[in-house]
Amino acid sequence: MKKKVMIAAAIAVMAGAGAYFGNASNSPSSDGRSDLLLENAEALSDMEIELPEVSVTCDNSYHGRCWKLNFDENGILGMPACIFTGNQNNYCF
Numbered sequence: 001m002k003k004k005v006m007i008a009a010a011i012a013v014m015a016g017a018g019a020y021f022g023n024a025s026n027s028p029s030s031d032g033r034s035d036l037l038l039e040n041a042e043a044l045s046d047m048e049i050e051l052p053e054v055s056v057t058c059d060n061s062y063h064g065r066c067w068k069l070n071f072d073e074n075g076i077l078g079m080p081a082c083i084f085t086g087n088q089n090n091y092c093f
Contacts, residue, residue, distance in 0.1 A: 058086060067092035 058066030067082040068090040082092035 058084075058088065063092045065091055 058064075062080065063082045065088055066084060066086055068085050068087075069092055070078040070081055070083045072078050
């Protein structure tokens with residue numbers, strides 16, 4: 001009986017030591033990776049990121065980007081076939 005208690009106590013001590021050292025080796029402060037991850041997270045959350053200048057160009061040949069099809073209220077294609085909108089999401093063939 002005393003031998004079983006000693007074996008159980010030894011197993012418990014070994015499990016506790018394994019859990020302690022296993023957790024200590026995985027802790028963020030052990031290798032400095034947490035500091036790098038924190039810096040990256042702060043950099044990604046920074047709202048003062050400056051974007052490069054973008055020039056908006058519209059096609060001025062009565063069709064293409066910034067133009068849309070000119071339908072009347074009955075759904076009939078009018079004249080001229082394309083009208084200028086200034087919106088780059090529009091495109092007329």
